[in-house]
Amino acid sequence: MEMSAPGMKNSPSPSVLVVDDEALIRWSLSESLSDAGYSVAEASDGASAVAQLSDGRKFDAIVLDYRLPDSNDLHLLETIRSLQPQAAVVMMTAFGTPEVTAGALKLGAYKVVAKPFDVHAMVDLVTQAHQSARK
C-alpha cells in the first residue's frame, strides 16, 4: 500500500478528525486518510465533534464541514480552535460565500475547500495543513 508518509518514521501516526453528516464523505475521507497513514476518528455532527475534542485526545488535523445538523455558522470552528488550537483545520462547504471563506480563514482555518472535491487532493491538503501547523 502506498503511503505518503505524513508523519515521521517510527513516530505515532498523525491523527485526524473528520466531521461531516454525510456517511459517504466520512467513509471516503476516512479510507483515503488511513491509506495515507493517518489514524482517523469520525463525527457526524458538531456535538459529537466537540465531545471527542474535549476528552483529552489531541488531533493533528480536523476536516470540518461548514453545515452540520446542529451547526450552520462559524461558531463551531471557533469552539474547535479554542479546544485544540494545535490542530490544523480544513473546512469543506457545499455553498460557501466569500464571506464564509474569509471568516473561516480569519478564525485560523488553513483552507476552505468547495464540495465536491478530489479526495486525493484533500489528503495532500490535510498533510500540508498539519505539517505547516507543526512548524
Place this chain on the structure above:
Amino acid sequence: MSTPVEDPYLQRLKDSEERLRSIVEAAVDGIIVIDARGNIEAFNPGAERLFGYTAAEVFGQNVNILMPEPYHSEHDGYMHHYLRTGEQKIIGIGREVTAMRKDGTTFPVHLSVGEMTLGGQRKFTGILHDLTSRVAMEERLREQAALVRLGEMAAVIAHEVKNPLAAVRGAIQVIGKRLVAGSREAAVINDIIARIDTLNLLVRDLLLFARPPQPHPIPIDVFAVLAMTVDLLRVDDSHGMVVVTTTGEAPLILADAELLKIVFLNLLINSAQAMKGQGEISIQVTVDGADCVVVVTDTGPGIPPEVRGRLFTPFVTTKSRGTGLGLSTVRRLIEAHHGEIRVESPDTGGARITVRLPLAHT
C-alpha cells in the same frame, strides 16, 4: 347695408364645437371614430402619434389596418355580429388589445369603445391608451421577481446537489483506487468522475447566473484581464486553431477582475464554438467618453436571425449541449458593473459584441 350680426346661438354652437375639438386634439390618448362599416371618419393627433399614420392617410380606410392578425381579418365579422345581435364584446367594456403601427410593429393598448348615433347613422368612438411603458415595467418587475425566486432556488439546489455529488465523487474515487490500474473498470470510474464534474459545473453556472457575486471593484487594466482570459481559452485544446488578436488601449477601469474574466471567457468561448474551433477573434479596446469599449468580433457564421431577439434570455440555447445561461450571466455581470453589452450580426458576417464599462475616475 349693415354687416350681418352673428347669431348668438350659432356663436355658442361654434364655441362649444371649438372646445370639444380642442379636447379631442389635445388628448394624449388616441381617439378614432368609425362608421358602421368600420371605415375611419376621425383620427386625432394622439392617434397619429401612436400609429405613425397621418389622419389624411387613414380617412375612409377600414379600421382593421390598425390591427395585427388575426384581429385584422376578424374585425369586420365582429362588427357584423354586434350590429346583428347587439352582443357587446368590447363596446362599453374596454379591454387590453394589441395595435399595429404603420411600420408593422405592434404595441399594447387599452381600448374602450363607445357607440353613438349621428344623423341617424351608427358610429363608434374608440379611445386608445398606450400601455407600452406599463407593460414593459410589469415585464421588468416580473423578471426581477423571477430572478429572486430563481436565486433562492439555486442556493438550495447548490447545497442539496453539491453535498451528494461530493459523497459520490469521494466514494467512487476510493473504490477506483482499489481497482487494477489500466483496467476497463478503472476507466469507467474515471468517466463517472468526469460526469460528476460536469454536473457540478452545471450547478456552478446556474448559481453564477441566479446569484451572481457582488463585484468588488478596484482599478484594473482591462488589457491585462483580456490577456489572462485568452490564456484561459487556450486551456481547452479544441480552441487550438482559433487566432485571437487584441489591439488598442484604455486607461484603468473600475471592475472586479475575476468577474470580468468570466464575462470575456464566455464571449471568447461562444465565438470559438461558433467558428467550430477554427477562425479569428479580434478584440479591440477603445475609449468613448467615460467608457472603456471592448469590441469582440469573430469570423464565424454570425447569429441566426431567429435567435437574435432572445440572446439574453436564460435557458435559451442554440447549442446541442448547453444551459443557455452564458450570455444571460454575462449581461448580469456587466450590469452589476454599470456597463452594457450589445450583440450584433453585421452583414459582413461573424458576430460583433460590444461591451462598455465605465472608466475609473482619475
